[in-house]
Amino acid sequence: MTLKPKKLRVAHAYELFSAELEAQILDGTLRPGDQLPGEIDLAESFGVNRSTIREGIRLLESEGLVRRPSPRKLVVSLPRAKDLTSRHTRALRMLDVSFLELWHVALAIEPLSAELAARFAGPEALAALDDTQERLERATEAGQSQVAIDTEFHDKVATAGNNRALQLAREPIGFLLYSGMEVLAPRLPGAADRQIVAHRAIIAAIRAQDPDTARTWMRRHIEDFKRGFELAGLPLDAPISACRTTGEA
Amino acid sequence: MTLKPKKLRVAHAYELFSAELEAQILDGTLRPGDQLPGEIDLAESFGVNRSTIREGIRLLESEGLVRRPSPRKLVVSLPRAKDLTSRHTRALRMLDVSFLELWHVALAIEPLSAELAARFAGPEALAALDDTQERLERATEAGQSQVAIDTEFHDKVATAGNNRALQLAREPIGFLLYSGMEVLAPRLPGAADRQIVAHRAIIAAIRAQDPDTARTWMRRHIEDFKRGFELAGLPLDAPISACRTTGEA
DNA sequence: TATTGTCTGTTTGTCGGACACTAAGTCGAT
DNA sequence: ATCGACTTAGTGTCCGACAAACAGACAATA
Numbered sequence A, B: 001m002t003l004k005p006k007k008l009r010v011a012h013a014y015e016l017f018s019a020e021l022e023a024q025i026l027d028g029t030l031r032p033g034d035q036l037p038g039e040i041d042l043a044e045s046f047g048v049n050r051s052t053i054r055e056g057i058r059l060l061e062s063e064g065l066v067r068r069p070s071p072r073k074l075v076v077s078l079p080r081a082k083d084l085t086s087r088h089t090r091a092l093r094m095l096d097v098s099f100l101e102l103w104h105v106a107l108a109i110e111p112l113s114a115e116l117a118a119r120f121a122g123p124e125a126l127a128a129l130d131d132t133q134e135r136l137e138r139a140t141e142a143g144q145s146q147v148a149i150d151t152e153f154h155d156k157v158a159t160a161g162n163n164r165a166l167q168l169a170r171e172p173i174g175f176l177l178y179s180g181m182e183v184l185a186p187r188l189p190g191a192a193d194r195q196i197v198a199h200r201a202i203i204a205a206i207r208a209q210d211p212d213t214a215r216t217w218m219r220r221h222i223e224d225f226k227r228g229f230e231l232a233g234l235p236l237d238a239p240i241s242a243c244r245t246t247g248e249a
Numbered sequence C: 001t002a003t004t005g006t007c008t009g010t011t012t013g014t015c016g017g018a019c020a021c022t023a024a025g026t027c028g029a030t
Numbered sequence D: 001a002t003c004g005a006c007t008t009a010g011t012g013t014c015c016g017a018c019a020a021a022c023a024g025a026c027a028a029t030a
Helices: A013-026 A039-046 A050-063 A081-094 A099-120 A123-141 A147-160 A164-178 A181-187 A191-207 A211-231 B013-026 B039-046 B050-062 B081-094 B099-120 B123-141 B147-160 B164-178 B181-187 B191-207 B211-231
Strands: none
Touching: A013 A039, A013 A050, A013 B081, A039 A050, A050 B050, A081 A164, A081 B013, A081 B081, A081 B164, A099 A147, A099 A164, A099 A191, A099 A211, A099 B099, A099 B164, A123 A147, A123 A191, A147 A164, A147 A181, A147 A191, A164 B081, A164 B099, A164 B164, A181 A191, A181 A211, A191 A211, B013 B039, B013 B050, B039 B050, B081 B164, B099 B147, B099 B164, B099 B191, B099 B211, B123 B147, B123 B191, B147 B164, B147 B181, B147 B191, B181 B191, B181 B211, B191 B211
């Protein structure tokens, strides 16, 4: 008979502790907002040393399942979008994902984002978009970098659509893809203006609650981005991180 | 003047350590595969206690930046897709994301996945798809649950497209969405057969390197899924996790 | 009375040291 | 050279300790 190699991991105490706590959070025994006992109490009730508890807490903390609002309080919490997406972004960068890979996904997802925004955006979301747009135009006039504001615009559009699955999925892709503006803008003078026109049209369509127009403009906007990259002679297949010389905050 | 509230976090030693190591990994000073010194050496070279180093290692480990291939070795590594997506999945579930939210994203992304598969799939990917399909049909005949295999099929299609950004973005959505089959199948007897037909057509289009057909079939397949949900009288707006009564492995 | 300063017990972050267990390398025997 | 027992080193866990910071109570001041 063939013996299938089963890699068995020894369960360490700190992993058991964090797994147990995670299970209790997932099945609802512990709810977001609940406060956990102090480390000494935890150590006692789980029958392990405080150091062990601490290592377990580090895991849960890193997964966003618990958080310290103040140094003395340890509460159960929902993972924050930013924690998830920043990890995701880092992974994509480390994997040397290419412009084209990101662009393909963006072309599929950003038009949906605009469409949903046109269907579901409330007044606050619209105001946020206006604000972003105004800052984008001012920054462009002043010759400042638009990358951060551009990224923010697309994030805000996604937020306006009220679809959290979409927001989580697109954030890292948008962040990395639009960071390509950093290298594109100096090489293609017209790009910034085209960007402003597109954003204006998208906001107008969202305000008019016109999903089709919003979707179409967003699609063109994304297609245009690739065209700009090609015109500027930038490589579509190269890792996106290779295009960037400056780090972000 | 208004005083903008700036929340200042005290930097803890274990965070500083993990941040420092992370920075060295990101800027290439440490490369995936590199082996790190032992905890005692690390503690010495960073001028902190071993316990502090351990807590920092827990963070990095949890983020997938370092790994222990054997209990004695600590190596720098690329974050694994599974770590990222499982977190993502858990977050979506905890957020009580609705069927409709997931479905919207799937409708945008799965056709792209099929299209890319038709353009870039190699022979191994096709073989993997065939294998999955065979197991799906056998499981259906035997009356077993198709959920896991259905999810696997869509994953394999995405894998075949060779786009890692796409794979990372869609995995959690697919996992949660297709888990809806669990409740759908018993209520809609024809669903399983329609699924098999669609999967067959998608595989055929991928094999024929016909992106348009692949995309169209996938689109229909996803649209069909929602129709099934409606026919079965299942709520589209309810949290997806509420539909599931059984836990998965 | 409301604000500010002081005090006190508690908890975290960090430290140093300790030990069992085991993976890895060393060395000798066949 | 291959196999085995032996030695070594490193992780996982525990213990005990302490400074710093916090939360809350309390007193002082306007």
